[in-house]
Amino acid sequence: MAHLIDDDMIEYVGILAKLELSEKEREEAKKDMGRMLDYIDTLNELDTDEVEPMSHVFPIHNVFRDDVVTNGDDRDNILKNAPEKKDGAFKVPKTVE
Amino acid sequence: MSKQYETVIGLEVHVELATKTKIFCSCSTEFGGAPNTHTCPVCTGMPGSLPVLNKQVVEYAMAVGLAANCKINQDSKFDRKNYFYPDNPQNYQISQLYLPICHDGYVEIDTSAGKKKIGIHEIHMEEDAGKLIHDEWDDCSLVDFNRSGVPLIEIVSEPDMRSGEEVNAYLEKLRLIIQYLGASDCKLQEGSMRADVNLSIREVGAKEFGTRTEMKNLNSFKAISRAIEGERKRQIELIEEGKMITQETRRWDDNKESSYAMRSKEDAKDYRYFPDPDLPPIVISDEWIKSIVDRQPELRTEKMARYQEVFNLSEYDADIITGSKHIADIFEAVTELCGKPKEVANWLMVEAMRLLKEHEMEPEKMSFSPENLAKLIQLVDNGTINRTVAKEVFERIFAENVDPEQYVEEKGLKVVNDEGQLRETIQGIIDANPQSVADYHSGKEKAMGFLVGQTMKAMKGKAGPALVNQIVKELLG
């Protein structure tokens, strides 16, 4: 395998993605990502030096909204699915130490 | 002997734009309101919701950029900045990294050493985060998304500033430009203008920059000055001790007047920016830029020149009046009503400024109606009240926006122009002060002043000073 994904990398990506993998998942992820990246390397066969990266497929641009308030108070709906709430707000573990 | 150091400062200034709605949804941007009452699926990151860009945000950003001599990126787009935090509902912030709307501008500031250009690296548009309320009682935090999605521009300066004085001048300059454009009210206390300070130290004459730190949580000009001073000292101490400066983000605690590093293993600072697939690019035509330029309101320098030319104000007066867009607006409105620019300028510069200082208020908080000041000036001008009384009335206008005509009537503050009554009073005062009369006749002019003062006191300030002077002189023979 050309791409060796080590534990540090999995740990790092886990921090970015906020995922905590079990020992088994971690080993699988290492193998898996390595294989996937090897496969992705086939793209290097393509000469793309002169190619502009394409994010939007169609040349749509300038899609705007007018600056007019149309939304009212929708708090009950917004909080409806909250796992925990308090005083009209979403409740989360303390964010400051 | 100790080395000479130079402080190198760059600023990232966030300004909340004065739009009615948020950047990507039609929720109100109004400040305050009970938690989560100005929210919808878009600004709370509900699954399946999609952003739609508010055109006014683009126009305000362009207007600020043009006023700050920036080039406009005619192809601009939004990117996602990915990081987890509870005030960030999608756990990515929609911002601009690769093609910000404005770049390469400058503003000119006045420093004690003369004029100086501060470069602007870029201006980009982005969405604000929600607010976290810390609930000590329950040992938790509460998330309010009312601010989430409020439009911001971030103005990134070049590292061109060398002192706290320059930083303040730069901020003041930006604030005035933006306020004059109407793009934001720039209230530091309400957080509609915030600054992050990037600071490094190098030896005078060095070509390379030192390692910089970024300081956050600065919400007043004074806090910024203190933070710069604190960080400058901290870095110099480290250098003198032969220690390394770590590139890091620090949080300024203005109460403790010190900063601490915001470090966490979970905070990898790898934002994985990529173009937001939900938002098509913004293409800005030459015509659009021209229309923004054409619609640009009068900025401060133009206003100052006009005040001197049209209203005959001195440069000093014009400078002070235009030092706040709000005061300039009041000045123009009152002048329009009463036609006495110099009088208006005097009231604003002397009495209004004094009261602002006394109450530690920002000029933007002045909320009396121009009609009432115009009426007051009229009352003085036609002799209905004298200046002493007028000052008292002005305080009421300033504090409660009272109608001066009604107030003067109710409190009986009109000047007494009944000559007979005045003569009687003055005669009584002369009779009661023979010594002063004698002094006057022996050539002591001061004695006359004393008698006039006594008269005014007896009349509770309501007598016309000219008339009092005249009668006193006459009765003294």
Add this chain to the structure above:
Amino acid sequence: MTEKDILSLTAVGLGKKIKEKEVTVSEAVKAVMDQIKDMEPVLNSFVTVEEEYAFTQAEAVQKRIDSGELTGPLAGVPVAIKDNICVKDMKTTCSSNILADFVPTYTATAVDNLIKAGAIIIGKTNMDEFAMGSTTETSAFGPTKNPWNIEHVPGGSSGGSCAAVSASESYYALGSDTGGSIRQPASYCGVTGLKPTYGTISRYGLIAYGSSLDQIGPVAKDVTDCAAILEVLASHDPKDSTSVEREDYSFLDALTGEVKGLRVGIPADYLGEGLNEEVKEAVLKAAKILEEKGAVVETFDLGRVKYAIPAYYIIASAEASSNLSRFDGVKYGFRAKEYSGLHGMYKKSRSQGFGAEVKRRIMLGSFVLSSGYYDAYYIKALKTKALIKKSFDDAFAKYDVILGPTAPTTAPKLNESLSDSLKMYLGDIYTIAVNLAGLPGLSIPFGRDQKGLPVGLQLIGDCFQEKNILRAGFALEGEHGYVMPKTAQLAISGREEK
């Protein structure tokens, strides 16, 4: 009409009978509900069945049809919605534990359009978790089975929608297609599935997987149904900035049966290694039929086909890693019971809430966007996308329609695919490029293989040229089109005997 007669109708056919007062809306709803009750224990096409709501709606819609207010071809026709499309007050789970109890307070624009046209929503269909998968086996609520052979997968990720339509549990369904997720299961289940041009159907309310690739589309029994449904679904939506205002929304006009002079290209690269011989025969047979009807058919080299899959997995995973970061246990969805601190809550909730395939793609997506790798992977993929688009542009300069297989094989057996994800990804080779280029693609059933499993054909059109592929599909379907699978027929006759 008997329940058998009612369930044998297409969506447009049922709409007509309802208007002609030969069937009531409630009778139609009852027929599908009966079928669902018999089939679900075996198939598991649905995550949620909304029986009570459906009957209530049936009455209301019947009144509006009777009063002449609702006149469209789909008024009163039952529909199933893929479970990643939000319907107000209906549980919408994406077949994931992290959204197991999520009840949206808003409705997707596509579903709104259906409701306005008088559709009766009967439930939410099973899928691969967050649409990540090709078999519907990654669902947190168990796999869906293929109605043609329950030892086989229905395909995915819209496997529930396709199985439901195939088994007559619904007249039609909404699916979503990011890399083939409508067309491939349609092919495996013997139904017709259409992925429209990107931007044709609003994505508002579709829970995003790969935002630049996702598109909602219809799954139905035949091409006529697909065209009629597309007319209802397609709209320019101010709530979706990538939604496109189209010039022509009358897709049914294309169904003339006439293909004379239609230029059809078959990519030689689609007939090569990896393609099952029986599927290949079907493609060639279809080419012959089109030719006989006056179309001009050629093979050509499309080129760059093999690069579509790696480019797709970079782009889709990158977007997914960002799109799925909102599932954090703060605002909605699953929050772990035990954790320490904020980041502990994030990690535990997400790690317990997401399944293996989703985590795999989030990890890959986070990696390819991370500092130092962005240019090598993400930008490279966007450049590849531009090249793939160009290959199609060149092809559509010469052809009106590209004809090929939908998938290399017919439906694989359960438990065969997930063990080798890379192999599973390769199964999407003919469908994925279409999403990268934003094109419309139609899969139609075209006979069955020796095992009795349906074979699907894919017709690809240029941007906004749905009419060309609908025209060709309509001309082709004939006797090779939709057939109700035995299991579904048996369920109906079983009820009739009782």
